Amino acid sequence: MAFALGSPTAPQTGSDRDDDAPPWVPPELRLVCLDIDDTLIDFTAAGRRSLEALIGSADAWHHWELVTDAYVAKVVSGELDYAEMHARRTQAFLAERGTNVGLAEAAELETRRKELLRESWRLFDDVLPCLEWLVAAGVRVAAVTNASGDHQRDKLAGLGLARFFDYVAIAGEMGVAKPDQVMFHSVCFKLDCEPSEAVHIGDKLRTDAIGARDAGLGGVWLDRTESAEDVPPGVHVISSLTELPELLVSEFVRVGVPAQR
């Protein structure tokens, strides 16, 4: 099983081989990046419950995600800031469902929805053991999210996760979002690592795993529902964060050896 690490130090073969060249060795893992929503936090379950409270129906989650993605893109492009994006997103969502509300009313609804959302957040059971293992292994750990800044930092702090992260990368603050490789490269640069020394894990195949692979990091898709979707070459699949340590140990040198942080 070969990891998707780009090819800066790929092994040489045949007549191209330079006998004086040092043997190829797998890279050292120095950075593990993790998506937040639906990777660490069961965001979809909480989001569905809060949306149901907002509109009295649980069947519009996909529509809500599409409208949200469109408005997150407006933030990333600089068209909106996060402070106004949420109310405008909710206003647009309701309008598309045939309910017109003013911006002030949309903001009130959004406040109520967020209160419920905050009460509903929970960690997946495999998160804390995984983060504790990563810290003990001496690698740097980053959260890399396309969602909003305060919102995500509230979540990490409220669930006791902030202490695990050396860096939290937030699309709206960086002006770029996953799967753009600039997002991944910025995190590596910030933590003084080469992309080939880093891995990113997330629940979205395209946004997280393929995006990371294309940026030269190891790309790992966390497929918690075991959807059996076809996965392109160079992308690893795990169904639980419990499987992550074994994957990293098998693909990198010196992982799992406790080191000074």
Ligand SMILES: [Mg+2]
């Ligand atoms: Mg996610």
